[in-house]
Amino acid sequence: MSKKTANDTASDLSDATPGQRGPADHERREQILSVADDLFKAHGFRKTSVTDIAREIGVSSAYLYRFFNSKQAIGEAVCARALSSMDNAIRAVAERDQPATQRLRDMLQTLLEEALRLFLRERRMHDIIVVSIENQWSVTEEHNRVVYETIEKIVADGRDSGEFERKTPLDEVCTAIRVTAAAYAHPVLLSRLGDPEEMETKLTAVTNLILRSLAP
Template sequence: MAIDSSETLPGQRGPADHERRTQILQVADELFRVHGYRKTSVTDIAKAIGVSSAYLYRFFDSKQAIGEAVCAMALSSMGEAVSAVAERDVSATQRLRDMLQTLLSEGMRLFLKERRLHDIIVVSIENQWAVTEEHNNTVSEAIEKIVADGRESGEFERKTPLDEVCMAIRITAAAYAHPVLLSRLGDTDEMETKLSAVTNLILRSLAP
């Protein structure tokens, strides 16, 4: 995972571009992947770096703050991919298909192939960390743009309130971007088949 130390991260202290902060996040990311978030302590991270736990608290308020920073960076790749799809110069219909496919592909990569990231995302959802809410907002904004563009182009119906349509799509698509729900959808081929069926149903409901 690329670490952007210039980003303002949840619960951080001191200068955002400090090289020690970057090191803390890199080491925490590695330990979370090996041992899982729940089994990794601030002491473990400090020992791996060769500093005291007190020193780490100069940069982050708590273990959760470190976890939120790592979680934010993990989710940012999915959010950026979804936002990029929403901006493509193709039909809204194609963008909606591509966005749902992107959610599935990124979800499988983050939550199933990298199991320890699955663990930290579950923790973030269970504890309602702000980073997950920000991620949900990013996905919702992408959906709203695509649907609004589709209405403007005449691809989608305009009678149903926009917020109602976007909420329904977000809820329907949640299974493909949620670590626990995604793991219950079967193997890759089965997931793709289910996604195709869901996408076709959504598009039929949006037809003018």
């Protein structure tokens, strides 16, 4: 599997966010996203309008539509930037020069840490991620693909090194791990798992069970 850099990831996520207009690297686009991000965190995605964003920047709503065709398009772009930090973090773990067993453990831990940061500590970001999941925005589908492919790389490496069993179909193993890990990276489910320390204890137990099931 080929490596992806942070720039590659940013490009992938940009491609996955519909409703974009104008040059991708325009400084005004970045200003719009930065202001929208702040407003979404302060007031929530649902309560923030395109007019609110335009007013904060000091331009007309019509001007914003030169770059995004709707509030959803702005929301998807903000969401993509937030999720890309999680994607980059778990990809970095997958590329480490360590045994696959350790990388899988660290990747699931990193997924939880990033989810806690985005979904619980930055509560308004929780709001926009929930909206994106409920409405099946393409950015969350892209994020799910990245998580799956990261798991797939680690498991495949573990099979090649003899750390993991090879009898079970690879896609079945990766899907099972992805579904199991979903509770620790979903904003709504995460909020029901208890305090962060308890979550880490539960994740350790789940990870130990996963690794035992992968043993040759």
